[in-house]
Amino acid sequence: MSAVLDVMTAQAMVVLQDRPVVALTPWLAAALEECAGSGRALQIVTSPSSRLSMPLKLAGPAAQWVVRDGDGYYEGLTGRPLRWDGGAFSPVPDARDYAPGYLTPPSGPLGAQLTLTYRARHTRHSVLGGQLERLFTMLTGRPPAGWGPAEPVAHPWQRSELTSHVRERGNAAVRLVVVGAGGGRSALAVAEFSQGGTLEVTTLTVGHPPADPPPVAHLPALVESLVAEHPVASLLAQLSPGRADATYEPRWTGAPAPLGMAVAGERPGPPGIPARPAGSGQTPMTWFELGDGRSPEGWRRHRELLRHLTS
Structure with missing residues (x-):
């Protein structure tokens, strides 16, 4: 126990x-x-x-x-x-x-944690896990190592087995842990599937030591590469000070702040929020710049963007 x-x-x-x-x-x-x-x-x-x-x-x-x-x-x-x-x-x-x-001060040096939260729609016949596999590979250099409902994960990474597990549960919500395979960066994800696996909401966190900063400037290109094969409806990127092993201490280390948000389609943004294409062909996306990942002002822009997109 x-x-x-x-x-x-x-x-x-x-x-x-x-x-x-x-x-x-x-x-x-x-x-x-x-x-x-x-x-x-x-x-x-x-x-x-x-x-x-x-x-x-x-x-x-x-x-x-x-x-x-x-x-x-x-x-x-x-x-x-x-x-x-x-x-x-x-x-x-x-x-x-x-x-x-x-x-009290943290027990060790802090790096940065890059967190991506995306929403994706799938068909009843889709093989799930494509977005996760692509993001893990781009951000850590390796595909995921395994998945399961708890830690440590019980299953090696196989998209077909993950898909069967989700589909066997019908329309019940399924929450899974996905872990990285190393490669110098710790990466973990929590993937939530519902509606028979047709709706996915996943949060992925990658830990970066101080000498290995996150690829903030390349996020729009990362989104474009992702959606070329594995579309998403939206993706929010945020940055926070934190441990490179992607664990959390019970002390203040700094607040997360947004970097940007990608939304499906070609959309104009509200005044003061720069927008640029982040997809092409059959998967157009728009990337909205929200901040530098350090200023809480980015959350105000995030709220303004959401109001604009839903109005």
């Missing part, structure tokens, strides 16, 4: 994890499913020296990271002070600042 069930209440399932990296193990994946069915929160308690894997970080609002720091507790991803109220860990009502442990 990879976790210890410490407390079960009507509000929460509390598990203790004492390990350097806490991942989305089969035990925790099953606990998340149980919590979703019962309306409980899954509260994972660790020490300040633990890190969270990218798939567990994206596990959804039902999963909460609670850090035990001395005699107090705080939320690992936000620094919000917490207390035990008898039924669950909840925010300290009169807290006006981050928990002190959240403001």
Whole structure:
């Protein structure tokens, strides 16, 4: 068993994890499913020296990271002070600042994490995983190593087997972890398929050490190369300071900010947001420049762009 069930209440399932990296193990994946069915929160308690894997970080609002720091507790991803109220860990009502442990320096040097989130439509006969395979190869030099519903992944990378797994579940939503094969860059993805595998929403994160910055200037060309064979409806690129191994510490390391967004079709953008073609032929795309990946001003442009596209 990879976790210890410490407390079960009507509000929460509390598990203790004492390990350097806490991942989305089969035990925790099953606990998340149980919590979703019962309306409980899954509260994972660790020490300040633990890190969270990218798939567990994206596990959804039902999963909460609670850090035990001395005699107090705080939320690992936000620094919000917490207390035990008898039924669950909840925010300290009169807290006006981050928990002190959240403001301590990172344990090692920070690089950058490039995160791409794309949406794609497939037919009932499509072989799934083409977009993921192409992006992994372009960004890490190698195709994915494997996939599975939890960490460590149980299956070597085979698009046909992944497709069968998704289709066997009918219209039920399927959430899968995809891992990279190394090559000097850590890469992990969380792929969500629904509607019988015809709708895909995937988030891919690639870690870059300080000496290997992300290929920000080449993103429009990357999108054009991707959609030439594997179309997407949209793709959002953002950058954040972070560990090159794509794990997360329970302390402040900097906020993510958008770089740009690609949208299917040839579309004009709102004033002040540069646009350029990022596709050709049967797969026209438009790339909108949103920022440098460092300024929160990019999120204002992102909201403005979404309003423009949906108006």
